[in-house]
Amino acid sequence: xxxxxxxxxxxxxxxxxxxxxxxxxxxxxxxxxxxxxxxxNYVKDNLxxxxxxxxxxxxxxxxxxxxxxxxxxxLACKAFIHEYPDKIRVEPxxxxxxxxxLVTVIEDFIAKFASIKPYLIPKEDKPVSAGxxxxxxxxxxxxxxxxLCINCMLCYAACPQYGLVPEFLGPAAISMxxxxxxxxxxxxxxxxxEVIASHEGVWECSFVGACSEVCPKHVDPASALQQVxxxxxxxxYKEHLMPWVKK
Amino acid sequence: xxxxxxxxxxxxxxxxxxxxxIALAEADPKLRIALxxxxxxxxxxxxxxxxxxxxxxKSDDSLDLHFNDTVGGGDWLCDQDAVEYFxxxxxxxxxxxxxxxxxxxxxxxxxxxxxxxGGMKIKRTWFAADKSGFHILHTLFQTSLKYPTIQRFDxxxxxxxxxxxxxxxxxxxxxxxxxxxxxxxxxxxxIAAGGAGRMFPFTTNGAIxxxxxxxxxxxxxxxxxxxxxxxxxxxxxxxxxxxxxEGCRGEGGILVNKHGRRYLQDYGMGPETPVxxxxxxxxxxxxxxxxxxxxWHEQQKGNTVSTKWGDCVLLDMRHxxxxxxxxxxxxxxxxxxxxxxxxxxxxxxxxRPVVHxxxxxxxxxxxxxxxxxxxxxAGECACVSINGANRLGSxxxxxxxxxxxxxxxxxIEHLQAAPGSGxxxxxxxxxxxxxxxxxxxxxxxxxAETISGIRxxxxxxxEEGAGIYRSGDxxxxxxxxxxxxxxxxxxxxxxxxxxVYNTDLLQALELGSMLDCAEAVxxxxxxxxxSRGAHQRLDFTARDDDNFLKHSLAYFRPKEPxxxxxLDVVITKSKPGVRDYSGAHK
Numbered sequence: 001x002x003x004x005x006x007x008x009x010x011x012x013x014x015x016x017x018x019x020x021x022x023x024x025x026x027x028x029x030x031x032x033x034x035x036x037x038x039x040x041n042y043v044k045d046n047l048x049x050x051x052x053x054x055x056x057x058x059x060x061x062x063x064x065x066x067x068x069x070x071x072x073x074x075l076a077c078k079a080f081i082h083e084y085p086d087k088i089r090v091e092p093x094x095x096x097x098x099x100x101x102l103v104t105v106i107e108d109f110i111a112k113f114a115s116i117k118p119y120l121i122p123k124e125d126k127p128v129s130a131g132x133x134x135x136x137x138x139x140x141x142x143x144x145x146x147x148l149c150i151n152c153m154l155c156y157a158a159c160p161q162y163g164l165v166p167e168f169l170g171p172a173a174i175s176m177x178x179x180x181x182x183x184x185x186x187x188x189x190x191x192x193x194e195v196i197a198s199h200e201g202v203w204e205c206s207f208v209g210a211c212s213e214v215c216p217k218h219v220d221p222a223s224a225l226q227q228v229x230x231x232x233x234x235x236x237y238k239e240h241l242m243p244w245v246k247k
Numbered sequence: 248x249x250x251x252x253x254x255x256x257x258x259x260x261x262x263x264x265x266x267x268x269i270a271l272a273e274a275d276p277k278l279r280i281a282l283x284x285x286x287x288x289x290x291x292x293x294x295x296x297x298x299x300x301x302x303x304x305k306s307d308d309s310l311d312l313h314f315n316d317t318v319g320g321g322d323w324l325c326d327q328d329a330v331e332y333f334x335x336x337x338x339x340x341x342x343x344x345x346x347x348x349x350x351x352x353x354x355x356x357x358x359x360x361x362x363x364x365g366g367m368k369i370k371r372t373w374f375a376a377d378k379s380g381f382h383i384l385h386t387l388f389q390t391s392l393k394y395p396t397i398q399r400f401d402x403x404x405x406x407x408x409x410x411x412x413x414x415x416x417x418x419x420x421x422x423x424x425x426x427x428x429x430x431x432x433x434x435x436x437x438i439a440a441g442g443a444g445r446m447f448p449f450t451t452n453g454a455i456x457x458x459x460x461x462x463x464x465x466x467x468x469x470x471x472x473x474x475x476x477x478x479x480x481x482x483x484x485x486x487x488x489x490x491x492x493e494g495c496r497g498e499g500g501i502l503v504n505k506h507g508r509r510y511l512q513d514y515g516m517g518p519e520t521p522v523x524x525x526x527x528x529x530x531x532x533x534x535x536x537x538x539x540x541x542x543w544h545e546q547q548k549g550n551t552v553s554t555k556w557g558d559c560v561l562l563d564m565r566h567x568x569x570x571x572x573x574x575x576x577x578x579x580x581x582x583x584x585x586x587x588x589x590x591x592x593x594x595x596x597x598x599r600p601v602v603h604x605x606x607x608x609x610x611x612x613x614x615x616x617x618x619x620x621x622x623x624x625a626g627e628c629a630c631v632s633i634n635g636a637n638r639l640g641s642x643x644x645x646x647x648x649x650x651x652x653x654x655x656x657x658x659i660e661h662l663q664a665a666p667g668s669g670x671x672x673x674x675x676x677x678x679x680x681x682x683x684x685x686x687x688x689x690x691x692x693x694x695a696e697t698i699s700g701i702r703x704x705x706x707x708x709x710e711e712g713a714g715i716y717r718s719g720d721x722x723x724x725x726x727x728x729x730x731x732x733x734x735x736x737x738x739x740x741x742x743x744x745x746x747v748y749n750t751d752l753l754q755a756l757e758l759g760s761m762l763d764c765a766e767a768v769x770x771x772x773x774x775x776x777x778s779r780g781a782h783q784r785l786d787f788t789a790r791d792d793d794n795f796l797k798h799s800l801a802y803f804r805p806k807e808p809x810x811x812x813x814l815d816v817v818i819t820k821s822k823p824g825v826r827d828y829s830g831a832h833k
Contacts, residue, residue, distance in 0.1 A: 056292065
């Protein structure tokens with residue numbers, strides 16, 4: 001198996017011992033089929049046990065290992081060494097405070113995600129004994145794509161608007177609201193609209209589309225945001241121009 | 248030390264922990280619930296499960312059939328009262344998830360679709376494409392956000408259980424962000440912290456699956472049950488160990504050796520079935536233990552394909568066609584292309600068996616209660632036991648739900664029955680001792696041993712001595728080696744002496760958990776002188792119901808290998824019989 005020596009430039013920051021972040025370079029013998037996460041694990045096991053980063057599944061589904069790799073938000077477990085030059089720079093996800101090394105503080109995302117009521121609010125309550133809701137494959141397809149979000153937050157790191165306006169709910173949270181709104185079993189859209197149609201909600205999006213470009217799961221948050229905007233506009237017209245029409 | 252007061256503390260926020268938390272919140276809105284996990288809930292390894300969750304729902308199926316498949320699949324080591332409870336509750340739990348929004352795949356008429364799975368006589372596996380665990384986990388996590396009484400402690404590592412007056416009354420946990428240790432005072436504790444596959448070098452398990460929950464209970468005196476039973480999943484990608492779901496074979500994928508022969512017919516799972524028309528409980532839809540063992544024999548015979556990642560057999564899905572693969576197995580295609588550079592639409596995929604699941608775990612009764620009052624366990628970390636000597640694919644996701652909820656109900660019953668809080672001074676002293684244990688790791692003069700060094704040796708000796716096939720000699724060697732490693736573990740060095748998100752410390756603690764669990768695996772295996780399910784001995788090749796129709800119970804000893812005791816299996820209606828996966832079975 002072909003091997004290549006990579007210079008891994010890793011951002012280091014420990015709030016207890018550092019006044020500001022710095023870069024540390026490790027020389028790592030990498031197999032060509034490796035991902036950047038494998039190189040980080042090599043460092044951790046062989047060169048420097050003090051390096052901290054999050055990871056678990058190594059198969060792009062747990063969403064732990066989002067980081068900036070040569071300036072782009074990536075999952076470290078899906079960033080293949082062979083796609084990079086001999087020098088690879090690794091930094092924590094942009095737009096989030098650094099907790100330590102490559103570990104960021106993600107409470108802001110978690111709070112925003114929770115605020116959009118990301119759970120089914122049934123049209124009518126149905127006991128378990130009454131069996132499952134019927135949902136056709138076509139109805140499933142309408143929202144399925146938006147269920148694939150792994151909460152890796154790469155879209156927040158890519159979003160220029162989130163960088164400028166930290167109050168912005170952001171792509172993943174709004175897509176998830178859209179996911180439930182589109183679910184044939186759900187009746188909670190009005191409750192979610194109060195949050196996502198607000199100033200900090202969907203209207204902050206300037207439709208750069210960077211979120212969809214970096215999404216490792218092809219959720220396409222940008223399309224969700226556009227659909228939410230259109231739906232919210234229709235709501236507004238109905239409310240202000242045709243108050244006699246029910247939403 | 249900061250004290251957090253709660254009613255029920257849950258350790259682990261994957262499928263079982265979240266299900267328990269929701270059940271508690273729904274049962275009593277006044278209950279204070281502390282959900283403690285070393286990772287954010289959606290990072291839990293439930294997310295990696297692909298194939299689906301078993302539950303009887305279709306009219307051609309019955310509870311008895313699911314029972315028979317499960318008990319036979321487990322080579323009669325399952326407790327049958329627990330299996331009956333599990334199977335009764337399974338459909339309700341899966342419908343409950345549907346009501347919470349889980350995007351199950353559907354039939355054209357809008358009802359939930361089911362797919363075939365290994366060892367199951369009827370199609371009964373509910374699935375959400377090939378990301379079933381992912382969708383279950385996220386549905387549970389998102390649903391949990393409805394309940395303000397579920398207070399999450401994300402990225403807290405549980406250190407020690409605290410007991411007084413013979414009852415479990417809380418635990419200590421390390422807040423990773425600060426490095427501070429907190430004392431959780433709880434009236435009941437539920438452990439739902441997952442398996443320990445990371446003990447082995449080649450595993451489908453994520454980095455977090457280091458047996459912490461098992462070790463937590465074990466060190467507190469609760470036995471680990473049936474730890475010698477470790478499941479190898481037959482189809483892992485050879486370079487990374489990434490799982491390709493059993494759904495590949497459920498949908499019609501076939502396994503061939505280097506001669507193109509569907510070799511499973513040579514191991515009691517034939518006759519050969521037509522390509523693309525899978526027959527349930529036969530050939531590629533045999534159980535995981537048999538398939539992984541067949542691989543071992545093919546390797547011995549030289550029938551495997553040599554690859555740069557070692558010996559493999561081939562999983563051929565080409566005949567399914569691109570449309571079906573994209574619809575039913577999109578993740579499998581993505582993973583194969585991304586991590587192996589091979590497209591299952593166009594070529595057979597080399598695969599080999601990979602450590603996947605611990606059948607064993609914390610000893611609980613049918614109500615998810617451990618022998619320590621106030622302590623409950625559910626999910627992979629627990630052993631109820633419904634999985635016996637070999638778990639059937641798609642039973643474990645359902646198990647998380649059924650026994651996650653059961654643990655919550657039992658915790659509530661305990662709260663109602665238990666007298667008031669214990670001796671707080673005694674508990675505080677134990678919390679201080681726990682803190683001192685961690686401080687000692689920091690303060691110790693620099694030892695000669697490294698975490699990665701001991702971890703590597705542990706993985707190697709388990710694979711060598713306690714793999715798909717084992718022998719008395721190999722297991723004895725592994726026991727000796729593990730005893731040595733546990734001693735050497737006392738001399739590991741921590742280079743990072745700081746508090747904030749110290750993964751050097753975390754890995755040291757995780758290694759300690761794995762060493763404890765590994766020793767229970769090896770000693771349990773050495774003493775079980777028979778072959779049953781996933782435990783296959785080259786020196787005792789037959790099942791021995793006279794002596795070993797029993798669960799093993801491993802009791803922790805600080806300076807010695809565990810003491811092993813045995814407990815009779817509960818048999819209600821199925822006497823031990825022959826596991827028949829040939830086409831002749833009825």
